[in-house]
Amino acid sequence: MSVANCYLPWEAEIVERTQETPDIFTWRLRFTDPEIARQYTFQHGQFNMLYLYGVGEVAISVMSGDGSSLLHTIRAVGRVTQAMMDLRVGDRVGVRGPFGRGWPLFDARGQDIVFVTAGLGCAPVVSSIRYVVANRPDYGRLVIMQSVRYRHEALWAPQYDAWRGLPDTQVLLTSSRDKTRWPLWELGRVGVLLDQADYDKNNCYVMMCGPDQMLRDTAKTLIEKGVPGPRVFVSLERNMQCAVGHCGHCQMGGKFVCKDGPVFPFPEVAALMETEGF
Amino acid sequence: MNPAADPNRTIDIHVPVLTRVEGEGSLEFTARNGKVEKLYLRIYEPPRLFEKFLEGQDYTEVPTIAARVCGVCPIAYQMTSIRAMETLFGVPSDPWIHAMRRVIYYGEWLQSHTLHVNLFAAPDFLGFPDAISMAAKYPEEVRRGMRLQGLGNDLLRLLGGRSVHPIGMKVGGFHRAPPRHEVADMVDKLLIAREDARQFVAWAAGLPYPVDEQEFISVAIQHPQEYGITEGRLVSDHGLRVSFEDYPTHFREYQVAHSTAYYSLMDGRSYFLGPLARMNLNFDRLPQPVQALAQELGIRFPSHNMFMNVVARALECYLAVEDSLRILSDYQLPARPFLDVTPRAGIGHYCTEAPRGMIYHRFELDDAGRVSFATMIPPTSQNQLRIEQNLQTAMERFGLEHSDDELRQFCEQVIRNYDPCLSCSTHFLRLEVHRD
Amino acid sequence: MEHKPKIAIHKFASCSGCQLAFVNMGEDLIELLQLVDLVHMAEVGSMAPEDQQVDIAFIEGSITTPHDVDRLLKIRANSACLITIGACATSGGIQALRNNADSGEWMRSVYAKPEFIQSLSTSAAIANHVKVDFELWGCPVSSRQMFTAIRTLLYGVPPLSLREKVCQECKRRGNVCILVTQDAPCMGPVTRTGCGALCPSFGAPCYTCYGPAEGVNTASFGQRLIGLGLHPDQVARRFASINNAAPAFSEATRLFAGEEGKS
Amino acid sequence: MAEVPRYFPRARLAELISVVQRAGFRVIGPRVDQGALVYREIDGVEDLPQGLTDEQAPGHYRLAANGTQRHFSWANGMSAIKPFVYAPRERLWRVDRDTHGIHFRPLMSIAPRTAILGVRACDLSALILNDAHFLRNLYPDPYYRLRRENLLLIAVNCSHAASTCFCASTGDGPEVSGGYDLLLNELEEGYLVHSGSPSGDEILQKLATARPSRRQLDQARHQLDACRQQQRAMPPAPRLTGLMSRLDHPSWDAVAEQCLACGNCTAVCPTCFCHREVEAPALDGQSSVHRRDWDSCFNEDHSYLVGMLVRPDIKTRYRQWMTHKLATWQEQYGRSGCVGCGRCTTWCPVGIDFVAQARRVLEDEA
């Protein structure tokens, strides 16, 4: 990010666009300034501020890529994101980033890796899963747990199937609102998967993403099961406007989620996640 | 062109919605054997019962609520109620406040008059269905009108904060005295606008008007020195000379069985209010430059050609620019922009000149300064009978042999000429249509 | 843009002030008319029928007659997006004061022959009759609100609607709080932003013309007004003003007019 | 007040102002507006208040004559320095669209060189906190920096504390301890003046001053001592972190009954930094301006997330304000975010007393 003016976006072009589900789409972006494209790097778990011309900015995790091929997966939920869904290949947007603290993928080398996600929370995690898969020898067992509301909402289902076939890898899926149980699927919230997961609780890193309540409940269960608290990481969402720790919206107690997070070791935020209003 | 129609045919014209007037209304008339038999001007505006809402309100709230009768001339509503209460409370006059009140009034006149001349009336005489299509052919003229309208809004904003339902006035004066630099900016704008305003009058005076000579009594406020707006007495060109509190003895509202609205009579006769009436009575009180421009352009008052109402309106725009400029060029910051008032029980009457003509308010207050009874009579309801009479004679003179469409268009022109403000709904009702 | 969006402005019971705010855009209006087709606005002479399909219908005024209801239904059925402008359309306006009164009695006292009046006994907000997509509050709305709404919709995005209190904007403007320095009964702390804190910038107390803000605490604020020397009835009237029928304000009116116990 | 100050009589204050103006600064000073003192641009000494003092109480501010010739014998006005460095509304950048794409351009308004006259100890402490937030950050704020670098600060030691002041307990006043260019002590007949920076030295050199007498130095000291005797006292910072272990305390509910969530407190607080970003597209669709406006944690959109509000009610919002200001601020910037100016109490329309509320939650007897 430009240190001279951290508020100023750079222009980027949509070079590819995929409609993943009726309300989720993926953009491949390229900075139009080759110099910026060359300099841009990110860590898994960081995010960019994407700007829609004339409307405003939203925080979106960086899925993968580099400055000339940057992937973002966006769910159309409100003013900005719904209008973003109408953009076409060739259209221009603004990008600022990357911001925040990412996943501890480096520290986690040699350990078992447990990913837990719910809902669209999967976006920031999927890029890390891909990273672990690509660097499989560096890590121990890989457990991927994902819950969705309805099975048909499961984004990247084929991708999950592919991961399932990898050695030392477990993929556990559940849908919380479906009525019928599908093969390879459980019914219920993510908690129902925890008992099936197979990992070394003393030598693992857990990375989680999803609604606050799911993060809190799952983290507590995992810690009760013996996973050391500092090994449990959560990625949080708060209202974000400046992304550089100035605007104050993302504060959670003394933390600025944008710069101190969005990824936190659970113990850093555990107390605040217990109380409504932080 | 349509072939001439049989003038003795039975004509039933119903203009469902009058356009390019403030508010919504319609016209319905029937002619048989070459005579207009029945003619109603209908107002759609459903009753909003303002006089009732005002009962029980503190005098301080009255200007706020009264303004909501009409978004087109809120200053007239605020000012008339404010002055009614001030006269009751015995608030002395203050030159600064008086001058600023004229300026804010000029703002409203300028805004309302340019809107009418530019967007409502001109398309009639230049043969366009509406202002939008006229703008394509006369872009510069339309822009000039809009600039002047914008200037009116700027004057309103300077003293009132915004152009519709301004918030700057209160019983006793103004909430805020504009700081010097804002006034200086305004003076600059007025200086630039002078030429626009002169051209605007010339343009308006040169539009191809029909001639519609009518018999009518002009009524307006007259002031010994100034062009009457907020101070003076009521006069007519038939000998009326009375103070505002005598309004009820000479003017009377009544409802007629077949009609849709209250009508007003002055000493039993219909009368006419508005820019033309004002010019007819007060032309000699206009500032010198305004009289000079009229002479230069060959504009003469008094006039009984109804279409001169448009010209009168345009000339008042120039008056607004010139006189505001004179007042604001000598601007001094006052120690305080208002006088203290002490409420007292009693009845306050007042009249001022709204853009469309004289407006009358009467408030009955209790000792705590709360309203116990309110009456507000807008100019359009006072002009109502005059409009219908005008239509009747003008139509027969125009010739019933014209096609229905032409007749309809002509009627609309005649009505629009009064710039009737149908939003002033205090006394307008909507009734069923009586059809033959 | 493939097609020029069609917009219409319809009037019901109102003072026409909001339409005028639109006409008062000045030269911006000319700019705007290059971007959209204004197909209905009686004031300027454009008169497409109510059943013409439009992209955006702006509604001014409240619903007071059965005929209004028919017209409104027709407009709604033919508009992709329906936006209320101003207090009348959004909350029923000042004329909603009659909702609580015996309007038959009121009619009789104002009109000699009330039997001719065909009128619903209430003045209702548009949302009481049809679905409203967006509300532009204010009495009147400002030209800026209207063209920002249109501009944003042209971008395919719903207009932003801020609901914070007038105080916030008042402080941004650097105004001194006249409630604190002069005990003025300024309604800023319960009134929705949008006007630019106009009244307090003129040293005048706010009178709620932009309607209730979000999360207002009318009970506490009303008590404070009593503390400043207002009689509870005066407090009730401060709430029962331009937006008297907005739920937060009508409840507050009842609370301070002491009718809570009676009903 | 380490080194010895200089002295000039009251009549020379006008000269100080014109020296500063001639050095190329616009001068901001206290002015009376709608019954209160506020920092506004001044042309000269005639625009300053004279012989006025302030009476402050929860939800109450009045000016009153005090029969002196003094210009600064009041505690503080409605706003501190915050608006001059962190503007209430700041245009950040502009984007233009053409057939090639969209082009971003920063809107760095040229910050005028600005001298602020009459700055108090609490205001200076707050400015240091503003600096910490906006500048000592991985991404320093360029807009803030530009304004900040163009400031000349002429501070004044307080000679009178309002009933709402508690800077003595937070350690931020009433005596100015640093961060100024010039510092005044207003005495009955004139001023003691110190310089605190090279810019201050430069101005001081252009001013005719004298050595102060012992009596004058004593007067200054006594004034300050008297000013330290304040009616309110905030518990010390370490105790304030205890607020975070009392998030369920019933007095949060009680204060929520009274609080209007109007955000006047956060707006007048010299250290609150929250703002929202706003887009203002031009009507023709060819450009757009992106700006930021002061925001408040009392507003619903402050904690908005698609489909939910993190702080849905007045209770959680009030608690956010107080816990942030007094407790979690310490985690962020190593000290409490409150400098004891008392503005949040004076300018609260319903007069909620910040210190009393903190004590209630901490169950601390005043």
Ligand SMILES: Cc1cc2nc3c(=O)[nH]c(=O)nc-3n(C[C@H](O)[C@H](O)[C@H](O)COP(=O)(O)OP(=O)(O)OC[C@H]3O[C@@H](n4cnc5c(N)ncnc54)[C@H](O)[C@@H]3O)c2cc1C
């Ligand atoms: C660190 C981080 C990473 C994210 N990554 C992704 C991602 O990869 N894909 C994705 O689809 N979504 C992601 N989100 C959520 C995304 O930012 C919101 O869905 C988006 O801001 C909604 O904006 P809107 O204008 O469409 O919705 P509206 O409901 O209209 O929201 C209005 C405004 O509120 C703010 N806002 C609302 N919700 C959020 C939120 N959850 N987080 C931050 N600001 C919010 C934004 O400023 C937004 O413009 C992420 C959020 C954060 C904080």
Ligand code: SF4
């Ligand atoms: S301050 Fe209040 S009354 Fe005045 S314009 Fe704004 S909302 Fe309306």
Ligand code: SF4
């Ligand atoms: S919290 Fe209150 S007393 Fe403390 S610095 Fe802010 S406004 Fe001043």
Ligand code: SF4
């Ligand atoms: S969160 Fe609240 S208390 Fe903290 S800086 Fe923002 S507005 Fe001030």
